[in-house]
Amino acid sequence: MVLLHFLSLEGWVRFAAYMVPYLIIGYDILKKAGKGILNRQVFDENFLMALATVGAIVVAVTGEGDYTEAVAVMLFYQIGELFQSYAVGKSRRNISELMDIRPDYANVETENGIEQVDPDEVEVGTVIVVKPGEKIPIDGEVVEGRASLDTAALTGESVPRTANVGDSVISGCICLDSILKIRTTKEFGESTVSKVLDMVENASSRKSKSENFISRFAHWYTPAVCIGALLLAVGGPLVRMVAGYDPMWMDFIYRALTFLVISCPCALVISIPLSFFAGIGGASREGVLVKGSNYLEALASAKIVVFDKTGTMTKGVFEVSGVHHSTVEEEQLLKYAAYAEHASSHPIAKSLIAAYGKPIELSLVSDVHEISGNGVTAKVDGHEILCGNEKLMRSQGVLYRECSHVGTVVHMAIDGVYAGHILISDIIKPTAAQAIKELKNSGVKKTVMLTGDLEKVGQSVAKELGVDEVYCGLLPGDKVTKVEELLGSKDEKDKLCFVGDGINDAPVIGRADIGIAMGSLGSDAAIEAADVVLMDDDPLKVAKAIRIARKCIRIVYENIYFAIGIKLACLALGALGIANMWLAIFADVGVMVIAVVNAIRALFVKKV
Amino acid sequence: MKKTYKIEVDCANCANKMEEAAKATAGVKDATVNFMTLKMIVEFEDGADAKGVMQDVLKNCKKVEDECEIYL
Numbered sequence: 001m002v003l004l005h006f007l008s009l010e011g012w013v014r015f016a017a018y019m020v021p022y023l024i025i026g027y028d029i030l031k032k033a034g035k036g037i038l039n040r041q042v043f044d045e046n047f048l049m050a051l052a053t054v055g056a057i058v059v060a061v062t063g064e065g066d067y068t069e070a071v072a073v074m075l076f077y078q079i080g081e082l083f084q085s086y087a088v089g090k091s092r093r094n095i096s097e098l099m100d101i102r103p104d105y106a107n108v109e110t111e112n113g114i115e116q117v118d119p120d121e122v123e124v125g126t127v128i129v130v131k132p133g134e135k136i137p138i139d140g141e142v143v144e145g146r147a148s149l150d151t152a153a154l155t156g157e158s159v160p161r162t163a164n165v166g167d168s169v170i171s172g173c174i175c176l177d178s179i180l181k182i183r184t185t186k187e188f189g190e191s192t193v194s195k196v197l198d199m200v201e202n203a204s205s206r207k208s209k210s211e212n213f214i215s216r217f218a219h220w221y222t223p224a225v226c227i228g229a230l231l232l233a234v235g236g237p238l239v240r241m242v243a244g245y246d247p248m249w250m251d252f253i254y255r256a257l258t259f260l261v262i263s264c265p266c267a268l269v270i271s272i273p274l275s276f277f278a279g280i281g282g283a284s285r286e287g288v289l290v291k292g293s294n295y296l297e298a299l300a301s302a303k304i305v306v307f308d309k310t311g312t313m314t315k316g317v318f319e320v321s322g323v324h325h326s327t328v329e330e331e332q333l334l335k336y337a338a339y340a341e342h343a344s345s346h347p348i349a350k351s352l353i354a355a356y357g358k359p360i361e362l363s364l365v366s367d368v369h370e371i372s373g374n375g376v377t378a379k380v381d382g383h384e385i386l387c388g389n390e391k392l393m394r395s396q397g398v399l400y401r402e403c404s405h406v407g408t409v410v411h412m413a414i415d416g417v418y419a420g421h422i423l424i425s426d427i428i429k430p431t432a433a434q435a436i437k438e439l440k441n442s443g444v445k446k447t448v449m450l451t452g453d454l455e456k457v458g459q460s461v462a463k464e465l466g467v468d469e470v471y472c473g474l475l476p477g478d479k480v481t482k483v484e485e486l487l488g489s490k491d492e493k494d495k496l497c498f499v500g501d502g503i504n505d506a507p508v509i510g511r512a513d514i515g516i517a518m519g520s521l522g523s524d525a526a527i528e529a530a531d532v533v534l535m536d537d538d539p540l541k542v543a544k545a546i547r548i549a550r551k552c553i554r555i556v557y558e559n560i561y562f563a564i565g566i567k568l569a570c571l572a573l574g575a576l577g578i579a580n581m582w583l584a585i586f587a588d589v590g591v592m593v594i595a596v597v598n599a600i601r602a603l604f605v606k607k608v
Numbered sequence: 609m610k611k612t613y614k615i616e617v618d619c620a621n622c623a624n625k626m627e628e629a630a631k632a633t634a635g636v637k638d639a640t641v642n643f644m645t646l647k648m649i650v651e652f653e654d655g656a657d658a659k660g661v662m663q664d665v666l667k668n669c670k671k672v673e674d675e676c677e678i679y680l
Contacts, residue, residue, distance in 0.1 A: 032674060039671045045621070085618055092644060205642040205649055215624045270620040270643075277644035 018067035026053060026074040043222045045264040049077055052260035056581060059254050073261060073585045080589035084270060087596045091274060095281040095603060101153045101172045101193055103137035109181070119188040128182050130175045136182065139191040142167050144181035149173040154196065155535040156287035172196065195527060199289055203280045204273060206292025210556050214272045217564075218265035225571065229259035232575055251577065258574035261584040262567055267592035271559040271599045278602035279552030286605060287535035288545045295531040298514050299549035303494035305444050305542065306483060308508075309451035309461060311501035312518060313435075313539060314426040318347050318408070320355035321427060325401050326412075326420035333412055337422055339365050340378040340387040348408060351424050371395075375410070386413035393418070406460040426457075433465050435539035442546050445494070448486065450479050450508075479508045487513070497532075499542055516542060544608065552602045559595045566591045611658060613648045615641065616677035626676055629668040635661035648678060 023030075029046050036044035056070040105116040107129040114129055119137040122128065127143060130136050136149070148160040154172045163169050169182060171193040188194060233256035237247035276293040283290050290296045310316045323330040338356035341349035342365060353360070368378040374395065375388010386396055393400040393411050398418050403409040407425025411418070436447055447467040451458045451474065458472035471482055487496055498505075498512035501519055506529040509515030517530035519537025527533055534541045570587045573579035579587075617623050623643035630639035630648065635656035640649045650665065652658050659680075666678050 035674045039674070041672060081619070088620075092646075095644075201645055204644050205640050205647065207640065215627075218621055218624060219628075264621075266619050266621050269624060273620060273642075273644050 015061065015067070018071060022053070022057075022067070022071045022074060025071065025078055026050070029074065029077070043226060045222070045266070048222070048226065048260045048263050049074070052257045052581070055253065055257040055260075059250055059257070062250060069581050073581050076585040076589055077261075080585075080592060083589070084266065084592060084596070087593075088270065088274065091278065091596075091600055091603075095278060101135070102197060103135040103171065103193065106137040106188075107131070107134075119191075122184055122188060124184055124187055126184050128184060130180045130182060132175055132177055132179065134175055135193075136169055136171050136173050136175060136180075137191075137193070138182075138184045138188050139170050139186040140168070140182040140184040142169060142180055143183045145179050147178045147180050148176040150176050151536075153285075154192070154287065156285060157536050157538075196284070196289060199291055199527070199533075200280060200284045203290055203292050204277045206294050207273075208276060208293040208297040208556075210297065210553075210560065211272050211276065211293060214268055214560065218269050221265045221268075222263050225259055225263035228571070228575075229256040229263070232256045232259065254581075255574055255577050258579060258581050258584045259571060261581055262570050262574065262588055264588065267588060267595055268560070268563045268567075270592065271563065271595035272556055274596060275552060275556045275559065275599040275602045278600055279548065279555075279605075282552075282603040282605040283545065283548045286541075286544060286548065288541060288548060289533040289535065290545075290549075291531050291533075295514055296549045296552055298495045299497065299532065299546055300553040301493060301495045302497045302514060302546050302549075303443070303445045304448065304486060304490055304496040305439055305446075306448045306450060306486065306496065306498045306512065307467070307539075308479070308498075308500040308505050309449055309453060309458065310426060311537075312499055313432045313449065313461065313465060314428050316426060316501070318351045318424050319427045320351055320422055321407060321425045322405065322423040324403060324405075324421055324423060327417070328414065328419055333420055333422065336380050336383070336385045336414065336419075337387050337410060337412060339380040340368065340376045340385045343368055344370065344376065348410065348424055352410065352422065355422075384415050386411075386416075406457050428461060428464060429537070429539055431538055431540045435543055436465050436467055438540065438543035439546070442543050442550070444543075444546070450474055450482055452476075476504055476507065479505065480511055483508050483511050487511075497542075499539070501537070516545070518542075547608045548605045551605060551608050555598055555602050559598055562598075563591050563595055609654075609656075609658065610649060610651045613650065613662070614679040615646050615648045616679075617641075617643070617646070617673065618675060622673040622676060625672040626669045629672045630665045633661065633665045633668050636665065639665075 030050050032046035033050035036047045041047065053070040053074050056073065057067060060067050060070065103119055106119045106122050107114045108117050108122060109127050109129055122138055128138065142163050142165050144165065146164050149163050149169065150160050151173045152158055160176055163180065171191040233253050236252035237249050241247045276296060279296055280290050307313055323333055326333045334356045337352045339360060341352050342360045364381045366379045368376060370376050371392060374392040378385050386392060386398060387410060389411065390400060393413065396413065398413045398416065400411045400418055403421055403423060405423050407423050410422045410424060412421060413419055439447055448469045449462050449467045450471050453472060455472045458470050462470035474482060483498060490496060495513040497514040497516055498508050499516045499518060500509055509517060509529045514532060515530045516532045516534060518534035532545060566587055570579055570584050574584060617626060620643045623641045627639055627641040630636055630650060635653050636650055637653045638651040652661060662680050669676050669678065
């Protein structure tokens, strides 16, 4: 074509010489345009492209005969299409690969040694073998071996977990250092890996408002631009004629053809689902599973975050959180308590034994008497030990000190003398306070905590965490009512999200704008009910999820404004005759490339 | 009843056109085309014959976008 530019061919020879590259490049577009006409698809982009280039050729034939433009427009349009399908195919593959935690096989123990089979064919209760470096293919229980498991693909958490005999393990984890034998408890299709994959893959089918907006926009955009082109081609010259100027027919027809080049909405349409797809994929790598583009969008405008206390902000298990006013070594006091309580199965007793953490020498303990509802008396290492609540102390005539902290208090007396008390409470998760702070930093207006616990306990936890509001003593039904109240009092645009552990708060999770279940690896009910599932139980992930959503939505809006803005600018310049077809096609393809590249950014959320 | 079909389509706007065409087909209650995963999820009306309806869906989709494919 460059060559043709320098050859000084004239008239019909020149026309024919330019038609060769034009037809080679644009052959399929012209064919599709023809089919489009047969199917009465006037606003088909192939048809419009064909019309614009054929028009340009006609203008050239009647004018000074510069056919380069038509050929070039066709060429760039084709390059744009090619790039688009390459970029989309590539990112589709990349994102899918990133999420690929699907195991290829399972090692089943048979009489002839170990056999590799399709995970789909493994029945519940089969013993499978997982070697170091392999993925656990199916959920199950460890029957032999002990290994560290890398859960990063599921939770985004880089610290390995240890699995011992009797522990349940979930599929998708990678066995790091030794061989594990696992008895499967689920079929492959019901296993965590399958559920997670299913969820993430289907997530982009639940379309967001922005996607629907763009679809509607695209639906009207093309016809509107075409009508604009027609008005320009006919109206422009008529106005000039009436005003007494030269009508400049050809000039205005050329301007109208420029309109047609910009009329393809593809750049707009492609980047939005791609951004959401990338955002959802990136989030799932961080252990945040979002069930739909619409939820990702809602999460980005989360302004009120409501937490459940037990299991969400606290660990939900009782632990010794302090030893106060001890007259002996703390370690010694814990030892006496653990020895005295060693035979009890009460959770409090268990937490005392766990806190002591050393084996109990049974020969040192004698005369254990459990006084129901009060505590235990025992003889440990030659000392008379009293271990129990205030009632026990009072009944034995021991002067005790009240504890100023919140929790369950175990008073201790050694040989009839008060020796201090041990405080047992539900431990607040180490990252909980920081999580509240980060939520505030990422633009959440109000944090609320709901708990079934006593006023005193709830208030103290709330104060320690720095949440804005706390409601205590709520039954599960009351929590729904409270969330409904909060939903009613907020702004329409602000979204409310509820974070729970998914065990008994499924109704509340369902009622909130966005229900988030956390730490629910393997809990089916939670995965069912929630809109967003956090794979581990770190409350910091809530803020992270919101930031990921914000980033994705920011990219979506950037693309919408950018693409529509450039299109409108080109239309305006085209109408005034400043922009020619070259500029129009460059703008069109360029906008699409930039929008696609920008959309891919939504995938990188590690440091968000 | 909901069914998922694998599809082949080249551009995002064409996917939207296919979605519209599928929605407008008789016997289809709702349809979603997921361009990123190349899937079409069709919800049929009660009592509709899925196979027959899908033939119509394919025909209507071919009308708006010649180079599309639905793997039935």
